[in-house]
Amino acid sequence: MIIIITHKNTDFDALASVMAGTLLFSGAIPVIPKSINPNVKAFLSIHKDIFQYITPDQVDPDAVKKVVVMDVNKWERIEGLASLKNRNDLEVVVWDHHMIPGNIEAQQVCQEKMGATITLMVRELKKERKIITPMQATLFLLGLYEDTGNLTFSSTTAEDAYAAAWLLERKADLSIVNAFLRPAYGEKQKHILFEMLKSANRIKLNGYKISLSRVEIEGHVDSLAVVVRMFREILNVDAAFGIFINTSRKRNIVIGRSNAATLDIGSIMKALGGGGHPGAGSALLKSVSPDAVEELILSLISGNQISSIQISDIMSFPVVTVGADTTMQKTASILRDKGCTGVPVVDNDVLVGIISRRDFRKIRKESNLKSPVKAYMSRNLVTIEPGKSPMEASRLMVRHDVGRLPVVEDGRVIGIVTRSDAMLYFYDQLPD
Ligand SMILES: [Mn+2]
Numbered sequence: 001m002i003i004i005i006t007h008k009n010t011d012f013d014a015l016a017s018v019m020a021g022t023l024l025f026s027g028a029i030p031v032i033p034k035s036i037n038p039n040v041k042a043f044l045s046i047h048k049d050i051f052q053y054i055t056p057d058q059v060d061p062d063a064v065k066k067v068v069v070m071d072v073n074k075w076e077r078i079e080g081l082a083s084l085k086n087r088n089d090l091e092v093v094v095w096d097h098h099m100i101p102g103n104i105e106a107q108q109v110c111q112e113k114m115g116a117t118i119t120l121m122v123r124e125l126k127k128e129r130k131i132i133t134p135m136q137a138t139l140f141l142l143g144l145y146e147d148t149g150n151l152t153f154s155s156t157t158a159e160d161a162y163a164a165a166w167l168l169e170r171k172a173d174l175s176i177v178n179a180f181l182r183p184a185y186g187e188k189q190k191h192i193l194f195e196m197l198k199s200a201n202r203i204k205l206n207g208y209k210i211s212l213s214r215v216e217i218e219g220h221v222d223s224l225a226v227v228v229r230m231f232r233e234i235l236n237v238d239a240a241f242g243i244f245i246n247t248s249r250k251r252n253i254v255i256g257r258s259n260a261a262t263l264d265i266g267s268i269m270k271a272l273g274g275g276g277h278p279g280a281g282s283a284l285l286k287s288v289s290p291d292a293v294e295e296l297i298l299s300l301i302s303g304n305q306i307s308s309i310q311i312s313d314i315m316s317f318p319v320v321t322v323g324a325d326t327t328m329q330k331t332a333s334i335l336r337d338k339g340c341t342g343v344p345v346v347d348n349d350v351l352v353g354i355i356s357r358r359d360f361r362k363i364r365k366e367s368n369l370k371s372p373v374k375a376y377m378s379r380n381l382v383t384i385e386p387g388k389s390p391m392e393a394s395r396l397m398v399r400h401d402v403g404r405l406p407v408v409e410d411g412r413v414i415g416i417v418t419r420s421d422a423m424l425y426f427y428d429q430l431p432d
Pocket residue numbers: 013014071097116117147
């Protein structure tokens with residue numbers, strides 16, 4: 001007997017990969033845990049006849065000769081089939097898009113960094129020229145869109161998008177996808193969201209706008225990640241964290257969501273003993289006070305682990321400057337020689353203005369070129385400190401409509417950050 005299994009709290013990617021597996025491993029029986037995501041539960045309640053499967057308690061472990069593991073590589077996350085772990089005559093195959101090390105030892109592993117495991121399965125289905133039904137295409141697309149946030153998470157690869165196109169060609173139904181990806185958001189969740197909004201604080205840290213909120217919850221609540229996502233969207237911050245305090249169980253669940261490519265929630269949660277993706281993650285903290293949890297999160301964000309890149313790392317220096325009494329003519333030739341579009345103007349080493357090519361438009365006649373630069377420079381100074389983040393720099397540039405920011409430390413100009421420095425930084429950050 002060949003079985004295809006996946007992780008507890010089965011999501012669409014896991015379910016889709018198991019079902020895709022049945023097309024690739026003929027005769028293999030899909031096994032779906034009893035604990036599944038609320039959205040997946042809703043989907044299966046309608047599609048049970050089409051996507052048939054058995055639960056782990058219906059499997060006779062001794063009869064299993066081969067097991068195909070989807071979307072996971074850790075035994076702890078498998079429900080009810082722990083005894084398979086110790087079988088040394090078992091053939092094991094793992095398909096996974098998470099690159100974290102696991103403990104399921106397999107003879108055959110297909111582990112690649114992708115937005116979703118189903119993308120790896122689609123590659124195989126394509127290769128073997130399998131024909132899939134529109135229903136299957138719909139489920140596979142649900143998995144792909146859920147794990148990639150409709151192809152927007154930074155973990156999304158080009159192959160994910162090609163796989164989505166392939167599934168759409170095979171008539172994946174987007175209205176079904178939309179209906180089931182819509183979060184399970186009910187009265188309980190609404191109540192928690194309102195509580196979160198009441199106790200929300202907004203902090204600026206390391207150039208990011210952050211909001212944290214603590215809420216006490218009773219028992220188990222589904223879809224807290226959805227609540228935190230809505231919370232972040234409503235407050236329009238770069239990252240939001242919900243600390244859900246369960247006093248009766250003496251534990252705190254921390255869920256984070258980030259919209260800033262450079263603020264990796266997954267790595268913050270990993271530091272707290274949990275995990276996740278750059279955009280979303282969670283951790284479970286037992287017997288740690290909510291105060292301590294909050295402090296930990298803030299120190300991780302402000303600490304160097306996350307945004308280790310500071311303005312001083314991307315700025316250009318030494319800076320070309322001109323004195324306030326330099327003539328416009330001389331300034332023009334400096335700009336030309338150095339290939340800059342603007343330079344800071346200093347008076348006795350103190351920054352007094354900025355002169356850019358744009359300011360030369362104010363020149364009306366030839367004789368104006370003899371005037372000192374201070375007559376034409378912009379005195380509206382927007383500067384940045386070397387310890388700030390590139391994110392903060394881009395915000396300042398947008399807000400003040402300037403293309404360069406002198407980097408000032410103790411009143412002295414020590415460098416300059418231009419729009420292109422910031423651009424290069426953000427493009428370098430994109431995962432490959
Ligand atoms: Mn997945």
